[in-house]
Amino acid sequence: MSLELPLVFSITSGKGGVGKTNLAVNLACCLAESGKRVVLLDADLGLANVDVLLGLTPARNLFHLFYEEASLKDILCDTPYGFRILPASSGMTDMLSLSTGQKLELLEAVDELEDQVDYFIVDTGAGINDNVMYFNLAAQERLVVLTPEPTSLTDAYALVKVLKLRHGVDKFKILVNMAQDMKMAKDIFLRLHMACDHFLSGVSLDLVGVVPHDPAVRASVVKQRPFCHALSDDGAESEAARAVRRIAKGIETWNVSANLDGNIKFFWKKLLFRQ
Numbered sequence: 001m002s003l004e005l006p007l008v009f010s011i012t013s014g015k016g017g018v019g020k021t022n023l024a025v026n027l028a029c030c031l032a033e034s035g036k037r038v039v040l041l042d043a044d045l046g047l048a049n050v051d052v053l054l055g056l057t058p059a060r061n062l063f064h065l066f067y068e069e070a071s072l073k074d075i076l077c078d079t080p081y082g083f084r085i086l087p088a089s090s091g092m093t094d095m096l097s098l099s100t101g102q103k104l105e106l107l108e109a110v111d112e113l114e115d116q117v118d119y120f121i122v123d124t125g126a127g128i129n130d131n132v133m134y135f136n137l138a139a140q141e142r143l144v145v146l147t148p149e150p151t152s153l154t155d156a157y158a159l160v161k162v163l164k165l166r167h168g169v170d171k172f173k174i175l176v177n178m179a180q181d182m183k184m185a186k187d188i189f190l191r192l193h194m195a196c197d198h199f200l201s202g203v204s205l206d207l208v209g210v211v212p213h214d215p216a217v218r219a220s221v222v223k224q225r226p227f228c229h230a231l232s233d234d235g236a237e238s239e240a241a242r243a244v245r246r247i248a249k250g251i252e253t254w255n256v257s258a259n260l261d262g263n264i265k266f267f268w269k270k271l272l273f274r275q
Helices: 020-033 062-067 100-113 130-138 150-167 182-199 215-223 239-251 264-274
Strands: 007-013 038-043 084-086 119-126 141-146 171-179 204-212
Touching: 007 020, 007 130, 007 150, 020 038, 020 119, 020 171, 020 239, 038 130, 062 100, 119 130, 130 150, 141 150, 150 182, 171 182, 182 204, 204 239, 215 239
Parallel strands: 007 119, 007 141, 038 084, 038 119, 141 171, 171 204
Antiparallel strands: none
């Protein structure tokens, strides 16, 4: 697929600990492997860990953009896997709630990337705070990650509910992670679908994939490398890696919507001045 404008999509969740950031990293890897130009923004601004999962120690991050006049070029960090990251900071309370001016500063900086990327992936924080809402509204597609746990289901519904009722978002992609089997994954998706259908009129949920519970994922986290790049002793790819590759192939069929601004800058500006 040839994209005239970058496709911006968020990877988000209502609950922490569902593997959202790990999936973002591995989807970025798979898209880059297929020849796409990918930038992954770590938008979990106060508790960032994309760089940690990749075993990287960037000299600068978004904190330096906002507070030390660094440029986007200073912050963009290459990875060994063919994509780039915009790292954020961890443990910096100043980053927990961006001001309107900082949002403008970031979108102006990101505009420099328009002709350099095919996919701009936004790894949001978990929950329904202001930053999470903001970055989800900035994306053209929202990929909500949940696990078969009841708390994950409840929090995923809360995220969808806030985006629908407060911001009019009615289309969501759904990814079930850490599933013991396909039946369990489909059951949890059906429960989310039924809740949205009963209480939130007009919400559309699209199940884009299921990633199984796989010990290889945990092993790769410990080694600080993407699990889609790890092979077993017999040279086989893990089940989770195969699942993520299938999801990445599906993402390549997503289209930039003609009725949206087509890139993150103009969409964000419209939101800012509408509020």
